[in-house]
Amino acid sequence: xxxxxxxxxxxxxxxxxxxxxxxxxxxxxxxxxxxxxxxxxxxxxxxxxxxxxxxxxxxxxxxxxxxxxxxxxxxxxxxxxxxxxxxxxxxxxxxxxxxxxxxxxxxxxxxxxxxxxxxxxxxxxxxxxxxxxxxxxxxxxxxxxxxxxxxxxxxxxxxxxxxxxxxxxxxxxxxxxxxxxxxxxxxxxxxxxxxxxxxxxxxxxxxxxxxxxxxxxxxxxxxxxxxxxxxxxxxxx
Amino acid sequence: xxxxxxxxxxxxxxxxxxxxxxxxxxxxxxxxxxxxxxxxxxxxxxxxxxxxxxxxxxxxxxxxxxxxxxxxxxxxxxxxxxxxxxxxxxxxxxxxxxxxxxxxxxxxxxxxxxxxxxxxxxxxxxxxxxxxxxxxxxxxxxxxxxxxxxxxxxxxxxxxxxxxxxxxxxxxxxxxxxxxxxxxxxxxxxxxxxxxxxxxxxxxxxxxxxxxxxxxxxxxxxxxxxxxxxxxxxxxxxxxxxxxxxxxxxxxxxxxxxxxxxxxxxxxxxxxxxxxxxxxxxxxxxxxxxxxxxxxxxxxxxxxxxxxxxxxxxxxxxxxxxxxxxxxxxxxxxxxxxxxxxxxxxxx
Numbered sequence: 133x134x135x136x137x138x139x140x141x142x143x144x145x146x147x148x149x150x151x152x153x154x155x156x157x158x159x160x161x162x163x164x165x166x167x168x169x170x171x172x173x174x175x176x177x178x179x180x181x182x183x184x185x186x187x188x189x190x191x192x193x194x195x196x197x198x199x200x201x202x203x204x205x206x207x208x209x210x211x212x213x214x215x216x217x218x219x220x221x222x223x224x225x226x227x228x229x230x231x232x233x234x235x236x237x238x239x240x241x242x243x244x245x246x247x248x249x250x251x252x253x254x255x256x257x258x259x260x261x262x263x264x265x266x267x268x269x270x271x272x273x274x275x276x277x278x279x280x281x282x283x284x285x286x287x288x289x290x291x292x293x294x295x296x297x298x299x300x301x302x303x304x305x306x307x308x309x310x311x312x313x314x315x316x317x318x319x320x321x322x323x324x325x326x327x328x329x330x331x332x333x334x335x336x337x338x339x340x341x342x343x344x345x346x347x348x349x350x351x352x353x354x355x356x357x358x359x360x361x362x363x364x365x366x367x368x369x
Numbered sequence: 370x371x372x373x374x375x376x377x378x379x380x381x382x383x384x385x386x387x388x389x390x391x392x393x394x395x396x397x398x399x400x401x402x403x404x405x406x407x408x409x410x411x412x413x414x415x416x417x418x419x420x421x422x423x424x425x426x427x428x429x430x431x432x433x434x435x436x437x438x439x440x441x442x443x444x445x446x447x448x449x450x451x452x453x454x455x456x457x458x459x460x461x462x463x464x465x466x467x468x469x470x471x472x473x474x475x476x477x478x479x480x481x482x483x484x485x486x487x488x489x490x491x492x493x494x495x496x497x498x499x500x501x502x503x504x505x506x507x508x509x510x511x512x513x514x515x516x517x518x519x520x521x522x523x524x525x526x527x528x529x530x531x532x533x534x535x536x537x538x539x540x541x542x543x544x545x546x547x548x549x550x551x552x553x554x555x556x557x558x559x560x561x562x563x564x565x566x567x568x569x570x571x572x573x574x575x576x577x578x579x580x581x582x583x584x585x586x587x588x589x590x591x592x593x594x595x596x597x598x599x600x601x602x603x604x605x606x607x608x609x610x611x612x613x614x615x616x617x618x619x620x621x622x623x624x625x626x627x628x629x630x631x632x633x634x635x636x637x638x639x640x641x642x643x644x645x646x647x648x649x650x651x652x653x654x655x656x657x658x659x660x661x662x663x664x665x666x667x668x669x670x671x672x673x674x675x676x677x678x679x680x681x682x683x684x685x686x687x688x689x690x691x692x693x694x695x696x697x698x699x700x701x702x703x704x705x706x707x708x709x710x711x712x713x714x715x716x717x
Contacts, residue, residue, distance in 0.1 A: 184591060210593030222591075224584045227577065235581045238574055239592035241377045287592065 134162035137320050138183065138214070138291050143192035145178055145344075152178040154344035156192070160291065160320050165313060167331050167352065168324045170341035171365060176324045177219055179341070180293050183322070184216045185209040196291070211240055213290030217283075217297055219324075221276035225269035229259050229279055232268050236283035249286055256312070257282040273300035281309075292321045298330045306330050332356070340364070381575040391572065398651065402561050409550055417549045419665065423658045424556035425618045428563050430641045430653035432610035435567055437639075438648030439576070440603045441583045442492075445502040446509030447611055447638055450480040452630020454612030455619040456516065456523060459532045462620075464522075469535045473616050480612025481605050483508075488604040493597050497586075512630040528626030535620045552621050559617060560654070563610060568650055579603060640679065644686050646695025655694065 138160040145153040152175045160166055168176045181187040183194060185206045194201045196212060224232050233250045254260040257278040259271075268279060277300055284292055294313075298306045310333040313321060325331050331338065331352055338355045340348040342364050348355055355361055405424070409417060429451055437443045454476040461472035491504055516523045523529065534547040535555065546555045570576060581589045582596045589596050619625045628634060637660070645656025663682065667675045690697035 186587075186591075205595070206590045207593050207595045210591055216591055218588075218591075222585060222588045224581045224588065226584050227580060231577050231580075234574060235577050235589070235594075236592050238377075238381065238578060239589065239594045241373075241593070283592065 136160065137162045137197055139195045140179075140183070141193045141195075143179070143182055143189045143194070145175075145182060145187060145189050151175075151344045153182060153189070156344070156346055158339065158346065160322065162290075162320060163318055165316075165321045165323070165334060165336040167334055167336055167338040168322060168341060169326070169328075169331060169338060169355075174341040175344040176341050177295055178344075180216065180295055180322070180324065183291075183293060184214055207239070210287065213288075214293065215240075215284045215287045215289035215291070216293040217277075217280045217295060219295040219299075221273065221280050221300075223268040223271075223276055223279050223283065225267065227268060228264055229254070229266055229268060229271070230263040232279055232283055233263075233286050236286050240287045253282045253286045256285070274302060274305055277301060278305070289319065292316075292319055294321065294323045294325075296324055296326065298325060298327045307333070310334055328356075381578070382570065382573045384569065384573050394568070394651075398564065402557065405557055406554075409553055414549055417553050419661070421549075421553050421556045421621060422618070423661050424553075424560040425614055425621065426638075426641070426661060427560050427654040427657045428617070429611055429614035429638055430645070430657040431560075431563055431567060431650060432607045432614065433638050434642050434645075434647055434650060434653040435571075435610065436603055436607035437642060438650075438653070439571060439579045439583065440600055442497070442600060442604060443499075443502040443505075443639070444604070444607070445506035445639070446512075446632070446635050447505070447607075448630055448632070448635035449505075449508040449512040450484060450608040450611035451615035451618075451634065451638075452509075452512055452516070452627075453480045453483055454615030455625045455629045456529075456615075457612075458616035458619045459529045459625040460522070462533045463529060463531065469533070469620065470537060473535075473613070476616035477609045477612040480608040480615070484605045484608030485601070488601045488608075492600045492604065506632065506635070509630060509632050509635045513627050513632075516627045516630060523627075524625075526627065528624060530624050532619055532623050532625060534623070535617075546620070556617065556621070559613070563613075564650060564654070571650070640683050642693075644683065644693055646690075646693030649693070649695040652693050652695035659694075 136159045140156055140158045143153050143156040143158075144151070154175075156175075156179060158179075168179065170176055178187065182189050185201065185204060185208070189202060192202075196209075196214060199212075201209065201212075224235060227235070230250060233253055237249060251260070254263050259266075259275065259279060259282070268276065271279060277297060281294070281297060284294075298309055301309060306327065306329075310330055313323065313334060323331075323334065335352045338348075338350065338352040339346050340355060340358075340361050347364070348358060348361060405420070408420060412420065429447075432450070433444065433447050436447075457476040457479040458472050461467040461475055462469060467475070487505075487508060491501060496504060517525055520526075534545050536543060536545045538544075544551075546552050571579070578589070578594060578599060582594065582599055586596050615629065618629070641657040641660050642653040643656070644660060645654065646652030660679070660682075663678065664675050667678050686693065690700075
């Protein structure tokens with residue numbers, strides 16, 4: 133396994149009296165695929181918000197490629213290579229599919245990049261035929277998910293953070309997404325997902341969060357057998 | 370600046386291939402400006418002066434449309450920048466004896482400086498939407514108060530008169546814009562250059578970035594766009610154009626008064642843009658023409674009637690065509706010529 137790329141130490145974030153993230157330590161290696169699972173309100177999305185600078189932790193540190201990140205402007209996270217797909221598809225609804233991808237490219241300072249990059253991603257996300265004329269607003273939920281994934285990939289991220297990417301996708305699309313994630317090289321990926329079949333297909337290192345804390349960190353095949361994890365999902369803990 | 374950074378900067382202004390609607394835009398606008406170029410052949414002296422004022426004010430309308438229509442930031446005190454341009458031009462040419470060109474550049478620089486300073490604190494503090502509108506309204510009020518307080522310099526309520534006409538040296542010869550015909554062409558060329566420049570900038574990749582910020586600023590940030598910097602640049606460019614319009618207006622009128630910096634003109638320019646259709650560039654120019662012509666016609670009947678008619682007209686436009694006349698034209702013709710997206714809701 134390669135060196136640690138993204139690292140969190142002692143992260144804390146509370147909203148009122150609720151400890152959304154509580155003393156979280158997490159390391160992600162340079163080419164690792166990590167899944168985060170846990171019931172609603174476990175603190176998964178808050179953790180992603182901390183990793184992308186949307187929230188500033190009340191305590192703890194985040195480092196990326198050895199560089200402290202807390203307090204840096206939001207856009208700098210993306211420019212350094214931390215790109216995120218939001219839980220609710222977040223695209224530029226009044227712009228065409230192609231323009232969405234172009235804007236994504238320009239954001240990371242790759243505006244001078246070849247047009248080939250856009251075509252390549254359009255092919256990958258299966259939206260090539262409607263790229264020029266269709267506004268993002270007109271896409272179905274699953275297609276918007278693909279577009280947002282495409283916008284993230286075109287930035288050539290070093291760390292890709294995907295918040296519930298399979299939500300709203302058909303079984304076939306979910307399978308295609310899993311294949312794509314397993315094929316990604318030289319890229320660290322964090323996936324938050326509720327679809328256990330999808331996580332099982334990835335069968336990667338998996339972290340279980342509950343009440344803002346990491347309670348398990350192992351391969352999914354091991355996690356799956358853990359009675360505590362089952363209890364948490366069934367609300368017995 | 371490294372080669373990479375320069376290449377990325379230039380990429381922002383790269384143009385997309387011309388689409389059918391772009392060609393239609395160029396043909397319609399070209400025809401319109403050609404018509405305005407030959408207008409002196411039949412327009413009398415009064416009509417020419419009205420058209421000149423409309424053309425200069427349409428630069429002001431374009432300046433607000435660039436900001437409000439493209440970024441969603443509504444400057445409720447945009448007359449502050451128009452007024453700063455007007456007064457700096459007047460003071461520098463009249464009292465400091467500077468040349469027209471130097472004064473014109475200084476007028477635009479003064480508007481830019483105020484926008485840069487106020488915009489920095491507002492935009493980087495995350496002030497957006499109605500909060501931005503309210504704070505910028507204060508700019509116009511403060512500006513007007515300053516003018517009245519320093520009456521020995523600014524002329525107070527009466528303003529300043531006898532401001533020299535624009536005078537430019539060209540190929541060793543000096544040319545003064547002091548007759549109706551030359552002033553008409555000065556206004557026409559200025560408006561055409563501003564319109565064409567903004568159109569080119571907006572149809573390129575930079576336009577896409579501004580549109581993205583308007584559409585979903587959080588998403589743009591998460592993709593690496595320094596949205597506050599882009600908004601500050603747009604605010605400053607908008608102020609420069611407003612300053613240019615103010616300076617030209619003063620030089621062609623020969624007079625400057627505190628009304629040029631006050632809330633009434635600030636409201637009027639919003640009405641021009643909203644009536645014409647914000648975010649469409651041409652719409653606000655048309656809106657400016659219609660409203661100014663209406664004001665002149667109504668004022669010739671009664672000077673007190675105009676604010677009432679303006680209010681009723683504006684309410685009517687908001688009800689019938691919330692996106693302005695541009696949307697009305699589009700819904701009647703089915704054309705996407707004036708397309709400005711969903712931001713056609715004038716107050717959101």
